[in-house]
Amino acid sequence: MDTYFFGLDVGTQGARAVLVDQLGNIVGSESVKFDLDERFREEQSPAIWWRDCAAIITKILAGLSQTIDREAIRAISVTSTSGTVIPLDRNNLPLHDAIMYSDGRSVKQGERCMQAAKDHVQHGYTGFNSSSGMSKMLWYVEHYPDKVKNIALWIHASDYIVGKLSGNYHMTDYTNALKSGYDLNALEWPSYIVDVLGMKPEWLQQVVPSGTIIGKLSADLAMAWQLPRIDVVVGMTDGCATQMASGAVNPGEWNTTIGTTLVIKGVTKSQVIDPLGRLYSHRHPEGHWMPGGASNTGADWISLDFQADFQELTEQVPVLIPTGLLAWPLKHKGERYPIMAPQARGFEPESVSRELVFAANLEGVAFIERLAYEIIEELSGEKVNAVFTAGGGSNSKVWLRIRSAVLKVPIFKCKEATGALGAAIMAASYSYYSSLEEAASKMTHKEMQVFPDMELADSYEGQYQQFKYKLKQLGYI
The missing domain is CATH 3.30.420.40 (ATPase, nucleotide binding domain)
Structure with missing residues (x-):
């Protein structure tokens, strides 16, 4: 019944x-x-x-x-x-x-x-x-x-x-x-x-x-x-409710929501202490911790610069990646996570086609996401095993493919990752189920699963290291 x-x-x-x-x-x-x-x-x-x-x-x-x-x-x-x-x-x-x-x-x-x-x-x-x-x-x-x-x-x-x-x-x-x-x-x-x-x-x-x-x-x-x-x-x-609805409720599981900004939340066994204040931790109902941070980098650059031909550009991305180019589509001055740099400015490759700039920007957001998770692993001493994703930016299949290859972990997109569903999961977690983990496992449904393309992942490794080196040259990290 x-x-x-x-x-x-x-x-x-x-x-x-x-x-x-x-x-x-x-x-x-x-x-x-x-x-x-x-x-x-x-x-x-x-x-x-x-x-x-x-x-x-x-x-x-x-x-x-x-x-x-x-x-x-x-x-x-x-x-x-x-x-x-x-x-x-x-x-x-x-x-x-x-x-x-x-x-x-x-x-x-x-x-x-x-x-x-x-x-x-x-x-x-x-x-x-x-x-x-x-x-x-x-x-x-x-x-x-x-x-x-x-x-x-x-x-x-x-x-x-x-x-x-x-x-x-x-x-x-x-x-x-x-x-x-x-x-x-x-x-x-x-x-x-x-x-x-x-x-x-x-x-x-x-x-x-x-x-x-x-x-x-x-x-x-x-x-x-x-x-x-x-x-x-x-x-x-x-x-936190959206995180519950995404399915990221067990240690090692994380949620990236890409909307105007990029928000990362996940579950660790131990509290994550960040001396720079980029991350803060909520307490999980079962005694774990739920660290999180928010970046100023997200998907706003798409609506601001590429909305008119977004679909056409997206269709061309698969044959353009990896681009080998460095881009960071930060649309406003200053970043707060994973980089604490109020003076930071975005950058993009010069003298290349609009299609390549678009593809490089997709890669750049994925690089910022990887840097964020590297910091989490360094501070927590725990591995990121899987990323659940939500927000408008999670609807692009090619972007999911890029992100999974850059992160080298599977990415899962849940069918209904909303705050209202998260609240319903909380309502069920101890009134009907025995735990939040059980409620989330029963009440969330994966709409899409993307596993790392290791050939693409290998190609991205060098490009990602160049991206980090450029951030260091600019004095941001």
Whole structure:
């Protein structure tokens, strides 16, 4: 008998909900675009989120086939943006609109949080900036001193939806708590948050492993939706949820998402400590670690420079590779991972055809990806065994072939690598399955598998070493 799980993804400009069975097959899906004003990058109304999320869940349930038993719906979980925070009063009502991860007003507070963390935590999170939750909490306290006495709790974006579903606002998970300063080694809120930054202990949530069941669907919602009081599972940040949906959940497995930028996340047995701050590590529900980093190099160069003839150029790439040329399609000044170089500029070969520049750019992104994984292997002492991939850049078969040859590992593209599916996997991981690994293995499906062409890999080795040498000549590494 089939069992079903809701996954809800609350993004920056809209939300998506899916209902999936225990094998990850989607039986219902709806999305909505939020009605936002011009301040949406800084602040948003949580009430709008909840109104629209409740509406799309209602719509999915209204459109369900009669063959699906509502009594077989087991659990729901939520994913949302990392670093977005909301102050609640004693009645669990927002004192202020959600302060978004993309709000840049807390730069100075981020610097103070970073220094305090470096002074007091040996291996904890120190990468605070204006996108960090704790930076925003400190900014709010300093800019709204008259409201401080009314703060009962600080929560994250997904926690608000989980609270509306279950009535429990007091729990969050490892991934949401990281950028609010939670120590994932000691599994506690470090003392400097209270002693140095001035936060009150009662403002800080209880932190539990991702996938923990923290309550039941409220009686009112169960009645309105004609559902049993299903399990409500603590939320998760969107990047980690997408990693879950990609299938990269076991040690040695990694996910590269190529969109506008290139984001790498994976699983290691031990925590990865990066002295340069390029990487930071989430805590895996089963006790492993989930390091990750984001590059400014991605696929934006395609939409900016090659969109008009992209398909035609792509068809010519197979006969052009390996090009033997050096290109780095970094479209804006500065790189953050795998190279920490704010002065960095991209480069491309001169006096060659447009087709060759396009192919060399594909290779250049693959070289950046390999450099990123080399750093991960060096810092962790663990091997990268496989790469799961998502994002628009994963749709090109020839690019997958290039990347697999450069990386010398198999690349797997999953059919539905979305945050909403990742949330549904989290909902199933301990309410139905015995672990996250089991849930992901059952609920993700490989759409494409690309194994390294070793002849092409051998050809790329010298070109990759030349690429690294050029980066050294330019002073970037």
